[in-house]
Amino acid sequence: MSLLNRENSRVTTTTPRLSGKIHISLKKQETITGWLFILPILIGFLVFVAGSVIYSLVISLTKWDLLTPPVFIGIQNYIRVFKDESFWQCMYNTVYFVIGLVPSVLILSMLTAIAINQKVNKLTSFFKVSFYIPNITSTIAVSMIWLWILNPTNGLINTLLHLIGITNTPMWLQSVVWAKPALIIMRIWQMCGYYMIMFLAGLQTIPETLYEAAEVDGARKWQKYRYITVPMLSNTTFFVTIMLIIEAFNIFEAIFVMTEGRPAGSTNTLLYYIYYNGFQYYRMGYASALAWILFAILFVLTLIQFRLRRKKEQQ
Amino acid sequence: MEVNFLKIKVGSIIFYSVMTVLSITMIYPFIWGVTASFKTTAQLYNGNPFNLIPNPITTYNYERVVELLPFGRFVLNSLFLSTFVPVLQIILASMAAYSFARLNFKGKNIIFLMLLGTMMIPGHVTLIPNFIIMRILHWIDKYEALIVPSLVSGGNIFNIFFLRQYFLSIPKDLEAAAIIDGCSRFRVFLNIILPNAKPALATVAILSFNRKWNEFLWPMIVMNTYEKMPIQVGLQYLKGSVNTNWGIVLAGSTIAILPTIIIFLVFQKYFIRTVVNTGLGGQ
Numbered sequence: 001m002s003l004l005n006r007e008n009s010r011v012t013t014t015t016p017r018l019s020g021k022i023h024i025s026l027k028k029q030e031t032i033t034g035w036l037f038i039l040p041i042l043i044g045f046l047v048f049v050a051g052s053v054i055y056s057l058v059i060s061l062t063k064w065d066l067l068t069p070p071v072f073i074g075i076q077n078y079i080r081v082f083k084d085e086s087f088w089q090c091m092y093n094t095v096y097f098v099i100g101l102v103p104s105v106l107i108l109s110m111l112t113a114i115a116i117n118q119k120v121n122k123l124t125s126f127f128k129v130s131f132y133i134p135n136i137t138s139t140i141a142v143s144m145i146w147l148w149i150l151n152p153t154n155g156l157i158n159t160l161l162h163l164i165g166i167t168n169t170p171m172w173l174q175s176v177v178w179a180k181p182a183l184i185i186m187r188i189w190q191m192c193g194y195y196m197i198m199f200l201a202g203l204q205t206i207p208e209t210l211y212e213a214a215e216v217d218g219a220r221k222w223q224k225y226r227y228i229t230v231p232m233l234s235n236t237t238f239f240v241t242i243m244l245i246i247e248a249f250n251i252f253e254a255i256f257v258m259t260e261g262r263p264a265g266s267t268n269t270l271l272y273y274i275y276y277n278g279f280q281y282y283r284m285g286y287a288s289a290l291a292w293i294l295f296a297i298l299f300v301l302t303l304i305q306f307r308l309r310r311k312k313e314q315q
Numbered sequence: 316m317e318v319n320f321l322k323i324k325v326g327s328i329i330f331y332s333v334m335t336v337l338s339i340t341m342i343y344p345f346i347w348g349v350t351a352s353f354k355t356t357a358q359l360y361n362g363n364p365f366n367l368i369p370n371p372i373t374t375y376n377y378e379r380v381v382e383l384l385p386f387g388r389f390v391l392n393s394l395f396l397s398t399f400v401p402v403l404q405i406i407l408a409s410m411a412a413y414s415f416a417r418l419n420f421k422g423k424n425i426i427f428l429m430l431l432g433t434m435m436i437p438g439h440v441t442l443i444p445n446f447i448i449m450r451i452l453h454w455i456d457k458y459e460a461l462i463v464p465s466l467v468s469g470g471n472i473f474n475i476f477f478l479r480q481y482f483l484s485i486p487k488d489l490e491a492a493a494i495i496d497g498c499s500r501f502r503v504f505l506n507i508i509l510p511n512a513k514p515a516l517a518t519v520a521i522l523s524f525n526r527k528w529n530e531f532l533w534p535m536i537v538m539n540t541y542e543k544m545p546i547q548v549g550l551q552y553l554k555g556s557v558n559t560n561w562g563i564v565l566a567g568s569t570i571a572i573l574p575t576i577i578i579f580l581v582f583q584k585y586f587i588r589t590v591v592n593t594g595l596g597g598q
Contacts, residue, residue, distance in 0.1 A: 026494065033500035034418035037410040038426060041475070044467035048445055049433050055444035066447075112337065115330060123331065129583055130338040133345070136579045136586060138529040140547045141568035144554060145348040148561050156347060156364045193341065194590060201591040250437070253531055257551060271439055278443050279536055288443050295440045 060288035070285070077289035087290070090270045093180065097248040097269075100184035101191075105244055106237065109192045113199030114229060128200075131193030139190070143257035146186045147173070150258075173259055176266045183254055183267055191247065195240050202236030203229070235308065242305040246298055270294050345572070352376050352565040359562050376566035380553065383563065388542050389549035390570065393528055396545055400462055401523035404471045405516060412478035413504050417490065433472050442536070449537055460537040461545070470526050474519045477589070481515035482508060518585045525575055525586075546571050 060077055064070035081087050112131065116124045134142065149156040150172040158169040170178040210228050219227070252271045255261060261268035261276070270290065278287030346367060351359055353369040353376070380386050415427050445464055454460040465471065485508060493503050509516070531547045538544050541552075553559075553567045579586060 029500060030418050031420040034414045034420040034423060037414035037418070037504075038423075040407050041411045041430075041467060041471075042426060044463070045430065045433065048448070048464045048467050049436070049441060050429075052441040052444040052448065053436060055447070056440055059444060059447070066450075112334070115334060119330070124334075127334045127338050128587070129580070130341045132583070132587065133576065133579065134341055136525060137345075137572045137575050138531070138547050140529075140531050140550055141571040142344075144550070144564050144568045145344050147554070147559075148348070148351075148565065149344055151561075154360060156344070159364050189341065189344075197587055197590040204591075256531075257554065274439060274442070275532070278446075284443055284447070291440045291443065295437060298437050 056288050056291065059284055060292055062285040064284040065282045066284060067282070073285070077286050078293075080286065081289055081293055086265060086268065086273060087270070089265050090268050090273050093266065093268055094248055094270060096180050097184060097187075097251060098245050100181065101187055101248050102241055102244045104184075104188050105192050105195055106240060108188065109195035109240070110199050110230075110233065110237070112192070113196045113203060114225065116196070117200060117203045128193075128197070131196055133193070134190045135194040139253040140257055142190065143186070143254045146254075147258055150182050150186075173267075174263060176263050179259055179263060179267045183251070183258065186254060186258075187247075187251065191244075195244070198240055199233065199236055202233050206232045235311075239305065239308050242301055242308070246301050246305075249294065249298060249301075345576070348565045349569050352562060352569045354562065356560070356562055376562040377570075379560075379563050380566045380570070384549055384552055384567075385541050386546075386549065386567065386570065389544055389546040392544060393546040394574075396458075396461055397524045397527035400465050400527050401520050403462065404466055404474055404523050405519055407466055408471050408474035408519065409478050409509065409512070409516065410504070412475045412482055413508055415475070416479045416482035417487075417508075418500065430472050430475065433467075434469055434476075436469075438469060438533075442532070445533075446536055455537055456539045456543060458543065461534055464533070465527070470523060474523065477519060478512065478515055481512050485511050517582075518589055521578060521582045521585050522589060525578065528575055 059070070061072060061074060062070035063073050063077075112127075116127055152158055152169065152171045152174065155172070157172070161169045170182075172178050172182040206229065210232070211224055214224050214228060249269070250271060251269050252275070255267055255269055255272045256275075259267040261272055271294065274287050274290045274294065277283045277290060347364065350367045350369055353372050353374070355369075355371065355373050355375070358366075358369065415423065449455050449460045449464075452459070454463075489507055489511070490503050493507055494500075498506075528545075529547060530545065534545050535548045535551075538548060541549065550567050550571050553564045
């Protein structure tokens with residue numbers, strides 16, 4: 001019977017797909033299955049993402065300590081953000097992190113990727129793996145180990161500095177001057193393996209014929225890097241730059257474990273400040289307004305990155 | 316010719332020595348930390364950083380970790396969460412991915428775009444409202460808070476995209492043949508798509524395990540009782556506010572790091588392939 005039905009309505013199929021073998025009565029089944037399959041995700045999305053985002057916007061217009069009912073105060077939280085010295089200090093610290101992190105990670109990961117890409121053997125895959133390990137391990141645990149590494153009296157780094165004859169070693173995390181560089185060193189160590197893999201992927205897309213042509217023209221090795229490799233990696237480079245800037249805004253766990261924003265707010269970041277306002281001071285409205293400002297900044301950055309990703313995919 | 320050969324050899328030596336030094340820099344902190352966790356306090360504070368071998372080897376730090384905090388519970392909680400949550404995530408993500416990859420229905424594209432947009436929203440915007448939603452649902456300090464929101468977190472949305480991409484690469488003919496034979500869409504999904512997508516499912520499972528194991532901020536905010544905390548949250552309590560015993564901290568950190576390193580060493584190609592293909596990796 002069902003076979004008969006299928007035969008009949010095949011004639012009425014308006015847009016035959018899969019060379020006309022799919023049947024219109026299946027169309028309904030497809031719709032039902034389709035919706036059923038996305039329903040759980042959709043419901044969760046509507047509550048914990050879409051609903052939450054709208055809720056956050058509402059909260060950001062209130063003064064709310066969770067104990068007493070929220071008071072609507074309009075955009076006062078947002079006005080307050082721009083007058084808040086701590087906010088500007090967070091922004092300054094983030095810019096510092098961007099300047100410290102982006103070029104060093106970029107150069108280190110690109111150079112190591114180019115180096116590794118030249119030889120393929122067991123040793124180079126060992127290099128790849130060992131570079132990547134800091135990235136997959138928990139930042140919390142790694143930060144604990146780094147607290148010990150950066151320890152001014154018998155930490156690894158200062159002991160090494162003593163060995164090469166530097167006696168006036170920095171206090172690292174206890175010092176206003178050195179706390180940010182210390183965190184930057186730790187983040188470079190943690191992240192560059194990840195970006196090295198991205199550059200390796202980028203290197204694989206450069207056609208071999210370009211190098212062969214250059215060789216015919218008598219190009220030297222460094223000329224090949226200068227005029228072929230680096231320009232051909234420009235897409236990846238830009239992509240990585242944006243990701244690194246976003247990363248600089250998102251430093252949280254290392255701050256949480258290692259400095260708590262100290263000394264004197266010199267390592268405070270926007271994300272840590274949001275956490276601090278929300279869950280230490282219970283300023284839900286103010287923390288939400290801060291979160292929205294962080295979101296606005298990251299949104300612009302991510303938009304650029306998505307554009308670029310699409311461009312990359314089309315190639 | 317000989318000069319050229321020499322040049323290559325010198326170049327190789329420089330390359331391998333520089334890379335070896337860098338590689339050691341990358342893994343030395345782990346080796347240093349792990350070996351130090353087996354040292355006595357005296358050796359820990361007085362020894363030089365190149366003296367890696369604990370002498371005598373002591374498990375005192377590990378015994379103290381278990382004494383100070385319910386560390387066994389932390390590990391069990393994390394193991395439970397990082398296996399159970401990925402399973403749920405994969406079930407829901409693969410269903411949605413199949414729907415987006417293979418089924419045609421009205422509204423599909425809009426929903427897909429909406430989810431795509433979600434990936435652009437950093438978790439921090441939803442941190443506070445989701446915490447309040449947890450309070451409304453009375454899920455504070457309950458495992459529900461660590462399970463349910465994860466199913467639609469950025470991580471799982473990433474899983475949907477990743478799986479969708481893979482499902483698109485499975486030949487359509489396989490599916491069409493089954494449907495002509497009267498197979499329902501659900502059975503196609505279960506018996507054809509999923510078995511054919513094993514490598515992608517494995518990748519997603521491993522990355523999700525890692526992500527959940529390392530999760531920190533959200534569980535720290537919603538969980539209050541020691542006995543219910545995952546390991547990363549529990550770990551930070553080892554860091555004393557006044558006097559930190561580094562042997563104990565390092566023992567705890569070793570426990571918190573070890574599973575991810577083992578899994579990475581066994582499955583490293585999955586991690587690396589994901590970065591190569593999507594540029595997102597375990598993030």
